[in-house]
Amino acid sequence: xxxxxxxxxxRYRRGHLELLDQRKLPHETTYIDIKDxxxxxxxxxxxxxxxxxxIAIAAALALAVEVExxxxxxxxxxxxxxxxxNRLDYLVSSRxxxxxxxxxxxxxxxxxxxxxxxxADAAAVYETYLEGAEKMLDADVASNKxxxxxxxxxxxxxxxxxxxxxxxxxxxxxGSLATSAYGTALGVIRALHAQGKLETAICTxxxxxxxxxxxxxxxxxxxxIPAVLVADSAAASMKSLGRVDAVVVGADRIxxxxxxxxxxxxxxxxxxxxxxxxxxxxxxxxxSIDTAIKSGxxxxxxxxxxKELTHAHGGQGTQIAANGVGVxxxxxxxxxxxxxxxxxxxxxxxxxxxxxxxxxxxxFIAESKEGCxxxxxxxxxxxxxxxxxxxxxxxxxxxxxxxKPLDETLVAGYVESxxxxxxxxxxxxxxxxxxxxxxxxxxxxxILTGPKGSFVLKQxxxxxxxxxxxxPMTLERAYFExxxxxxxxxxxxxxxxxxxxxxxxxxxxxxxxxxPPHIILRKGLIAGTVYPLLAQHMAEFMASTxxxxxxxxxxxxxxxxxxxxxxxxxxxxxxxxxxxxTEPYMDxxxxxxxxPHLDTDVQALREDSAIKLEIAGLKSKFCERTQALLHGxxxxxxxxxxxxxxxxxxxxxxxxxxMGFDLGAFLGNLILAYISQDxxxxxxxxxxxxxxxxxxTIGDTWQLFSEKFLVHWDQNWGSxxxxxxxxxxxxxxxxxxxxxxxxxxxxxxxxxxAAKMIRRIVGIAHVEDMESISDVEKKVTCExxxxxxxxxxxxERSKYSDIRQVCNALQGSR
Numbered sequence: 001x002x003x004x005x006x007x008x009x010x011r012y013r014r015g016h017l018e019l020l021d022q023r024k025l026p027h028e029t030t031y032i033d034i035k036d037x038x039x040x041x042x043x044x045x046x047x048x049x050x051x052x053x054x055i056a057i058a059a060a061l062a063l064a065v066e067v068e069x070x071x072x073x074x075x076x077x078x079x080x081x082x083x084x085x086n087r088l089d090y091l092v093s094s095r096x097x098x099x100x101x102x103x104x105x106x107x108x109x110x111x112x113x114x115x116x117x118x119x120a121d122a123a124a125v126y127e128t129y130l131e132g133a134e135k136m137l138d139a140d141v142a143s144n145k146x147x148x149x150x151x152x153x154x155x156x157x158x159x160x161x162x163x164x165x166x167x168x169x170x171x172x173x174x175g176s177l178a179t180s181a182y183g184t185a186l187g188v189i190r191a192l193h194a195q196g197k198l199e200t201a202i203c204t205x206x207x208x209x210x211x212x213x214x215x216x217x218x219x220x221x222x223x224x225i226p227a228v229l230v231a232d233s234a235a236a237s238m239k240s241l242g243r244v245d246a247v248v249v250g251a252d253r254i255x256x257x258x259x260x261x262x263x264x265x266x267x268x269x270x271x272x273x274x275x276x277x278x279x280x281x282x283x284x285x286x287x288s289i290d291t292a293i294k295s296g297x298x299x300x301x302x303x304x305x306x307k308e309l310t311h312a313h314g315g316q317g318t319q320i321a322a323n324g325v326g327v328x329x330x331x332x333x334x335x336x337x338x339x340x341x342x343x344x345x346x347x348x349x350x351x352x353x354x355x356x357x358x359x360x361x362x363x364f365i366a367e368s369k370e371g372c373x374x375x376x377x378x379x380x381x382x383x384x385x386x387x388x389x390x391x392x393x394x395x396x397x398x399x400x401x402x403x404k405p406l407d408e409t410l411v412a413g414y415v416e417s418x419x420x421x422x423x424x425x426x427x428x429x430x431x432x433x434x435x436x437x438x439x440x441x442x443x444x445x446x447i448l449t450g451p452k453g454s455f456v457l458k459q460x461x462x463x464x465x466x467x468x469x470x471x472p473m474t475l476e477r478a479y480f481e482x483x484x485x486x487x488x489x490x491x492x493x494x495x496x497x498x499x500x501x502x503x504x505x506x507x508x509x510x511x512x513x514x515x516p517p518h519i520i521l522r523k524g525l526i527a528g529t530v531y532p533l534l535a536q537h538m539a540e541f542m543a544s545t546x547x548x549x550x551x552x553x554x555x556x557x558x559x560x561x562x563x564x565x566x567x568x569x570x571x572x573x574x575x576x577x578x579x580x581x582t583e584p585y586m587d588x589x590x591x592x593x594x595x596p597h598l599d600t601d602v603q604a605l606r607e608d609s610a611i612k613l614e615i616a617g618l619k620s621k622f623c624e625r626t627q628a629l630l631h632g633x634x635x636x637x638x639x640x641x642x643x644x645x646x647x648x649x650x651x652x653x654x655x656x657x658x659m660g661f662d663l664g665a666f667l668g669n670l671i672l673a674y675i676s677q678d679x680x681x682x683x684x685x686x687x688x689x690x691x692x693x694x695x696x697t698i699g700d701t702w703q704l705f706s707e708k709f710l711v712h713w714d715q716n717w718g719s720x721x722x723x724x725x726x727x728x729x730x731x732x733x734x735x736x737x738x739x740x741x742x743x744x745x746x747x748x749x750x751x752x753x754a755a756k757m758i759r760r761i762v763g764i765a766h767v768e769d770m771e772s773i774s775d776v777e778k779k780v781t782c783e784x785x786x787x788x789x790x791x792x793x794x795x796e797r798s799k800y801s802d803i804r805q806v807c808n809a810l811q812g813s814r
Contacts, residue, residue, distance in 0.1 A: 009054050009177040010061065012137060014130070015068040017061045019049045022177060022215060023316060034058070036066035037087045044094040044101075047209065051178020052252045052288055053140055056100035059091040060108060060133040067126045077116035080125040084112050096300050100252075103287045108132050143285045143346040144182040151188030151283050151344040155246050156197055158279055158341075158504070164558050166192060166245045169202040169235060172263035173215035174250035174283065185248045185283040186219065188344065193225045196561065201227045202244060204235055206263060208304075208329065209314040232265050236272035242489040242498050247273045248344070251284035258337030258350070258359030259296030264330055270339040274420045277500035277510065282335075283344040291362050296334035304329045338419055355417050403475060403506055406459055408434050411446050414506075415457070421501055421510060426452025442473065442652070447513055454515065455500055460507040460652070474571040477652040478507035484654030485511065487629060488545050495541045497647055514640045514647050522636040522768055525673040526680060528690045535697045537646035538639070538666060539704035546659045547712040549629035551722035559721075563626045563656045572632070572653045573623075580759045581619035585612055590764040597780040601787055602762050614794045618751045626656040634662045635756070635767075636669040660748025663705065668753035670698045671810060672760060672769050672786055679773035679782045695807045702749070702803040706742060713738060743801070750797040750806065757790035789813045 011018040011031060018031040023046065032048055034040050040062025043049050049058045066087070073080075088105035095101055108129055115128040159166055168189055172178075175186030182190060192198035201220050206212035213229055220227035230238060238244055247269055253261045260266075260282050273280040293299060306327035307315035321327075338357035343350040350364045406414055412429040415421045425432055427450050438445035438458075446457045460478040482502045489496040497512035524531065551559050583590055585606055593602055605611060631638065632653030640647045674694040677687040717734065718725030728734055760767045761783050770786070773779035789810060800806050 008181065009049060009051070009179070010058060010137070012061050012134075014134070015065060017058075017065045019043050019058055020177065021048050022050055022173075022211075023047055023314075034062050034065060035069070037063045037091055041091055041094045044091075050211065051173060052100040052250065053144070053179040053184065053285060054177070055095055056104040056287070057137055057140055057179075059088075059094070059101055060104050060136055063087050063091065064130050064133040067129055070126065071123070073122050073126060075122040077120045077122055077125045080122035081109070081112050081116045084125075084129055085109055096302060100285070100287045103290075104136060108136075140179060140285075141181045143287075144179050144184060144187045145191075146346040147184050147283050147285065147344055148182060148187035148191035150346070150349055151185075151248060151281065152191035152195060152197065154281065154342055154344060154349045155188065155192065155248070155279070159245055164554075164562075165197045165199040167200045167202060167243060168192065168198065169204070169230075169238070169244045169247045169269070170216065171204045171212065171232075171247075171249045171266055171269055172206045173211040173219070175216060175219040177215045177219060178250065183219075184285070184344075185250045185281075186216065188248050188281075188283050189220075189225065190223065193223075199226065201225050202235075202238065203227060203229055204232045204265065204269070205229065206265060207232050208308040211263070232268070235269055236276075239272050239276040239278050240498065241493050242486055242496075243493075244273075244276075244278050245486070246279045246281065248281040248283050251282050251288045251343075252332055253293070253299050254282065254284060254289045254343065254361070255293040255295050255299065256289075256291045256361050257295050258340055258343060258352070258361060259299070260335045260337075260340065260343075261296065261299045261301065261332045262335065264333050267333040267335045270335040274339045275423055276498075277420050277502075279341040280339060281342050281344055282340055285346045286365065289345075289361055289365070291365070296336060299332075299334055301330050301332050301334070304331045357419065403462070405461060406444065406446075406457075406506075406508075408436050408446070411448065411457060414508075415448060418501060421455070424453045424455055424500065425450025442477075449513075454513040455510050456497075456513045457508065457510050459509075473575075475507035476568065477572050478502075478509055479504060480566065480569040480572070480654050481650070481652035482509045484629065484631065484651035485509075485649075487549070488541075488631070488648065488651065491548050492541045492544045495537055495646055495648055497649060514645075514649075517642045518640045518645065518647070519642070520637055521639040521641045522669075522673070524641060525636060525670075525694075526676070526769055526772055528677070528680065528685065528687060530690070530693050531641050531643065531646075531697075533644060534641060534646060535700035535704055539701050539708055541646070541648055542634075542662055542666070543705050543708035543712060545631075546628040546662065547709055547716075549656075550627055550659070550720065552713055552720045553716055554720050556721045559626075562629065566629065566655045569653070569655050573655050573657075576632070576653060577619060577623065579763050579765065580755055581615055581622065584759050584763045585615060591762055592764065592766075593762045594776075594780050594783055597776075598762070598783060598787070601784060605758070605762065605787070605791065608791070610795050611791060614751065615755060618748075618755055621658045621748065622661060625658045627659045628656065630655060630657045630659070630662045631665075632657070632662070634665040636666075636673060637768075658748055658752075660745055661752045663702070663745070663749040664752025664754075665756050667698055667701060667749060668756035668760075668790075669767070669769075670694060670701070671753065671789070672757055672767055674698070674810065675786045675789070676767075676769035676773065676782050679770070679775065679778040691811075695811060698810075699803045699807050702746070710738060710742070746801070746803075747797055750793055750800060754790040754794035754797070757786055758794075761787045761790075785813060 009020045009022065017034040019034055021030040021032050024030055032043060034043060040059050044055050044059060049055060088109055092102050092105050111132045112125050112129050115125045120128065155166060155168065170185050170189060175183035189198060189201045203212045203216040203220065217227060217229050249262055249266050249269065251260045251262050270280050305315055306329060309327050309329050310321035311317050311319050337359055343359060350359050350361060352359050411434050412432055415425070416429050425448060431451050433449045435447045436444065437447055443461060444459045448455055448457060460475050461473065462475055463473050482499055485496060485499050489498065497514060499509060499511045501510035547553055549562065631648060631651045632655055633650065638648060638650040640649060674691055677691050681687040723737055728737055770779060770783055773782060
């Protein structure tokens, strides 16, 4: 089976049917000739053919071959109907759980009965059956492609994935080898890949018969779709690491309330997805829905052969289990509707009503028959929210029509409506503690604690919190914050909190609670606490996130797509431009400083032409240079620490910009912390030893960052489009490129560090390092020293080629 050929589980032309033997590896290309219904029954029972849609088509066509071979035929039409009914009942018994098979049999029998009732003889009845079975084959292809389109749209609407696209996990096999072509759940993955929105397809091995490793993996490789194979038991761990953006599986039978029977192991995947806040979708045609069954309790679960567990290779190999051991080997399990995010069908996506644990599938079917496009609406009948698209910033009024700010009295009620979050906390709302802890300039932040666990719930407001409603602010920053958290979590998982849940309309993110002794770094610096791993962790975070989102690692195509995506965070970038690069250097209402003490200093800053030229250059780079995905506000208030842990939070300003901006923000805040120590010193603690540790941390951060960044570069030389191996093909040339790159990055870092320091002294938002100094004279002295050093660094940074020189200058500054 060459890679250019269309994968087919079913080969059919009238009178001839061949089924790919899926008990073997697909590349062995062994097809079994099916001559009648009996051969079809055996093929289904022995798993030669598998997958609910494919089973239905194979059964219908197996009987079609038998009917074709009966010709010439004569006789009564009703006798032909009875023959067909007996053969179809027999075929349905091969796989009673798969409702598609029973549905196909019922549909074909009704067509045949109708022909007989209208006076058709046996030959005409059989011809009616043949045409009906063949149309099913064609309809299945169209159905699968519709499922793919609806599913891709649904996953993208709810996605916060960034990087190169979504990482979607699937189970069993639901592709061309489980349908007539294209696939259901795998069809969704194919559609995402075709749109350039898929980073990785993750397939489980699917024990005990290994349909995932034998079939799905083969299809993905065949179609050149980026894929990773994992053990069934590894999927939950993968979700816990934030490496799965969505799960999409198939279905053998779906009850009227949405309870779904699918390949054994699906229920486990749903539970872990629910726990980790990963969307879980079922993809299946409407024919997989059995509205006669109210719930999953009525679904018959068949038992498979014990040999599939006691023998290797799904029962085909040597015995591996002890003689005499009992075996329980159900073919399927039932996933309750409450664990399912949505059901993707060929008529649209079925969602649950607000606060409901079940789906109203009969109502959806009635709507779809009336021509309503249900897939374009959410469970409340409103237009489904979409993530911002490149080139057109989304309007908050469109996306956040249902936005409602939460206070401490409303948070518990919201959480109660999210079963996955309830599971994390345990108990009921009466058992939960809700505490508002937000001390930032923009958002509400709540800590929720329950009997089983805890998390942080953060909600954006449509204005700058520290100013009020007079300064409107986009709610879309919550979307970008969550997107950056997940992307940075992918690249540096142990340095970023896990995201459990994101509600786009509510501009709300739920993430891992960093329990005490975690503390905001700034508060620890004010207290004079040493964090021995801080430099190492921050260097590792910045080296990994900045390198792997840059053109040093990415192709220009991938890089430009990401740049275009994050251009949607335009309002937050605009705010940064305003408060860092513009207002401090002019007379602006938002500015504030220690007046009248620093009045002369501020006036001198505004009249310094050299400073303004430097700031203009830095602002130009900030606006125009899209080097890497930045945190965007990497100050000491966006980092939580313990003696052994460092976690980076709050990347709502995330965008593609110059690498030095993140580096400078962090180092600039460490310099402010260093200078502020004189204001916190006491007769019992002169803070001199602590200042030496801060100097060392400043130096170590840059040095370790530089080393780690170059290691990434050496290990991935030429993987990105910036410096191709074919051009930069000698070690000497590579070293020259790296030296030039790192030198410019160092200069950018110092410039942005200075700019961040200046805005914290004379701009709208100051830092607690200075603000918490109770002695006004000491406070003003520290602020003036910080402002003076920042101006020096901004104008004279080209004289520095080594971070130790900067530290020496800082130590000697007064």
